[in-house]
Amino acid sequence: MAEARASDLFWRRPRLLLALLLAPPLLWLGIVYLGSLFALLAQSFFSIDEFSGLVTYELTLKTYGELFRASNLDIIVRTILMSAAVTVAAAIVAFPIAYYAARYARGPWKAVFYLGIMLPLWSSYLVKVYSWKLILAKEGILGWIFAKLHLTWLLDAWLALPGVGGKSLSVSWTGTFLVFLYVWLPYMILPVQAALERVPPSMLEASADLGARPGQTLRSVILPLALPGIVAGSIFTFSLTMGDYIIPQIVGTSARMIGQAVYQFQGTAGNIPLAAAFAVVPILVMAVYLTVARRMGAFDAL
Amino acid sequence: MAAEPAVAFRSVARHYGPVRAVDDLTLDIGEGEFFALLGPSGSGKTTCLRLIAGFERPTTGTIALFGKDATGLPPYRRPVNTVFQDYALFPHLSVEDNVAYGLMIAGEGRAARRRKAGEALEMVALGGYGMRKPAELSGGQRQRVALARALVLQPQVLLLDEPLGALDLKLREQMQGELKALQRRLGITFVFVTHDQGEALSMSDRIAVFDKGRVQQVGSPEAVYDRPETPFVADFVGASNVLPAAMVARLTGRAAPGSLRPEAIRLGTGEMRARVTERAFLGSATRVELDADGTELTALVPKGHAVPEVGEEVRLGWDPAALHVMEGAHG
Numbered sequence: 001m002a003e004a005r006a007s008d009l010f011w012r013r014p015r016l017l018l019a020l021l022l023a024p025p026l027l028w029l030g031i032v033y034l035g036s037l038f039a040l041l042a043q044s045f046f047s048i049d050e051f052s053g054l055v056t057y058e059l060t061l062k063t064y065g066e067l068f069r070a071s072n073l074d075i076i077v078r079t080i081l082m083s084a085a086v087t088v089a090a091a092i093v094a095f096p097i098a099y100y101a102a103r104y105a106r107g108p109w110k111a112v113f114y115l116g117i118m119l120p121l122w123s124s125y126l127v128k129v130y131s132w133k134l135i136l137a138k139e140g141i142l143g144w145i146f147a148k149l150h151l152t153w154l155l156d157a158w159l160a161l162p163g164v165g166g167k168s169l170s171v172s173w174t175g176t177f178l179v180f181l182y183v184w185l186p187y188m189i190l191p192v193q194a195a196l197e198r199v200p201p202s203m204l205e206a207s208a209d210l211g212a213r214p215g216q217t218l219r220s221v222i223l224p225l226a227l228p229g230i231v232a233g234s235i236f237t238f239s240l241t242m243g244d245y246i247i248p249q250i251v252g253t254s255a256r257m258i259g260q261a262v263y264q265f266q267g268t269a270g271n272i273p274l275a276a277a278f279a280v281v282p283i284l285v286m287a288v289y290l291t292v293a294r295r296m297g298a299f300d301a302l
Numbered sequence: 303m304a305a306e307p308a309v310a311f312r313s314v315a316r317h318y319g320p321v322r323a324v325d326d327l328t329l330d331i332g333e334g335e336f337f338a339l340l341g342p343s344g345s346g347k348t349t350c351l352r353l354i355a356g357f358e359r360p361t362t363g364t365i366a367l368f369g370k371d372a373t374g375l376p377p378y379r380r381p382v383n384t385v386f387q388d389y390a391l392f393p394h395l396s397v398e399d400n401v402a403y404g405l406m407i408a409g410e411g412r413a414a415r416r417r418k419a420g421e422a423l424e425m426v427a428l429g430g431y432g433m434r435k436p437a438e439l440s441g442g443q444r445q446r447v448a449l450a451r452a453l454v455l456q457p458q459v460l461l462l463d464e465p466l467g468a469l470d471l472k473l474r475e476q477m478q479g480e481l482k483a484l485q486r487r488l489g490i491t492f493v494f495v496t497h498d499q500g501e502a503l504s505m506s507d508r509i510a511v512f513d514k515g516r517v518q519q520v521g522s523p524e525a526v527y528d529r530p531e532t533p534f535v536a537d538f539v540g541a542s543n544v545l546p547a548a549m550v551a552r553l554t555g556r557a558a559p560g561s562l563r564p565e566a567i568r569l570g571t572g573e574m575r576a577r578v579t580e581r582a583f584l585g586s587a588t589r590v591e592l593d594a595d596g597t598e599l600t601a602l603v604p605k606g607h608a609v610p611e612v613g614e615e616v617r618l619g620w621d622p623a624a625l626h627v628m629e630g631a632h633g
């Protein structure tokens with residue numbers, strides 16, 4: 001009886017039900033998530049006293065100035081370049097897979113596709129990263145394959161390159177890049193596939209009908225319509241790479257990325273203001289990136 | 303009709319596994335014809351259109367366009383353009399860029415593209431809509447954009463896949479007239495897929511009636527309506543009465559099924575007797591369902607004539623010329 005009365009009440013006042021449904025998640029998002037984020041960001045406008053190591057609670061931009069020190073700027077540039085490289089490579093690798101899944105995979109093959117994409121996400125992130133460390137190690141399977149193909153010279157030549165190389169793949173930026181690419185790839189494939197799924201086959205037929213060869217159809221119709229998906233995927237791959245501090249810790253050189261800097265400054269170094277200032281960088285980069293994408297019409301087909 | 307047909311099917315079949323979407327089709331569509339492919343859904347008419355456009359390849363047989371073999375030709379090399387059932391407008395392009403798409407692909411300059419697209423939009427009475435996005439247009443307007451986009455390339459054959467299916471009745475009747483006028487003005491071949499027999503009858507020069515992947519009859523609207531060759535055509539085009547061969551034999555002496563239009567049956571006089579099983583008022587006429595010794599008949603009684611009650615026994619007759627005997631058909 002009471003249940004029936006509640007149902008009647010909600011039917012007459014649909015907004016009440018909506019408010020009740022939305023309140024808990026909005027409180028969670030508003031207070032717990034955004035609240036702590038703002039608390040962190042507020043820290044970035046404080047500074048640390050160099051002698052005592054204590055935080056001075058006065059609003060200042062001094063901490064942001066420290067970001068522009070050569071060693072800190074290095075970290076930022078390195079992180080942005082890595083995120084950009086991972087994002088571009090993920091888009092290139094993901095597109096054909098997503099295209100196949102959206103256009104050709106039917107019935108059981110569709111299930112195989114989703115399983116293949118999702119299965120790596122079910123296993124622990126750390127397990128995957130440490131497996132890659134083994135794969136990339138000097139005596140690892142990748143080195144073995146290169147040796148079997150008599151291509152060790154090629155691998156060595158690559159590792160001799162400054163910047164991307166190193167003693168072995170597992171302690172080079174190439175290794176870090178490969179692990180990032182592998183770990184974040186599903187986050188690119190799924191939105192691109194969803195975007196391509198929404199392109200009706202008749203649109204591709206219409207393009208061909210109007211005289212476009214397959215390559216022209218790809219450029220003029222498929223890519224523009226897949227762009228919102230690619231941008232959505234790139235938001236994942238870009239921001240996940242920028243924020244990660246475990247992969248560059250395990251695979252790669254000793255040079256740090258933003259995530260590691262945040263981790264060290266707020267932990268061992270106890271410099272919360274600088275950690276907070278570093279944390280602002282990815283947010284700003286993403287804001288700029290999304291603005292540019294919007295300006296360039298990436299969301300026009302939405 | 304010109305010497306070479308615009309479209310020529312020669313023993314064309316298209317199978318999907320065990321399903322024969324189109325089976326052994328031989329058909330000529332003349333240059334400048336308004337040709338309708340009529341049939342229920344799944345009858346193969348759309349597959350037939352897609353074979354002309356090049357979206358499908360025949361399993362066997364050949365297709366020629368203006369005398370040139372086009373069987374293995376991809377869609378982008380055919381002198382035909384299509385108006386799709388769902389219009390298939392590009393959502394990321396403006397109306398003008400949609401219309402100019404084919405011109406852009408063909409490498410025309412920006413100025414020429416704009417001018418031609420503008421002219422094509424004028425032709426379909428959408429001048430000034432060029433800057434809008436397809437999503438901002440109504441169904442009828444999108445349909446016109448699709449038409450302009452196909453016609454701007456000056457195809458030799460225009461293919462229309464149920465282009466009026468998504469429009470409401472009023473708009474559909476208006477577009478039927480406009481399409482017909484447009485075709486007459488341009489003088490190019492229109493191949494038109496529809497499941498609406500009224501649409502096919504009112505617009506086309508000739509009709510091919512499809513059923514189960516096979517062409518049942520090809521002919522002028524009058525021929526298909528008045529002289530159906532198979533019971534399917536009689537029933538599908540105008541819901542004609544199909545009289546069994548035995549009854550036709552008794553009436554005419556020829557043993558083949560007969561077709562009799564509901565409006566040809568006169569109630570009240572005649573040799574045949576039947577019982578009224580149902581009646582429905584349609585506005586300009588009343589439809590009367592009859593049972594004549596187990597054969598179901600439908601008659602249309604025009605307004606102003608007496609309509610018998612349900613259950614009543616009536617006499618009925620018709621002008622002997624109205625009964626069309628379908629020689630060569632079985633059933």
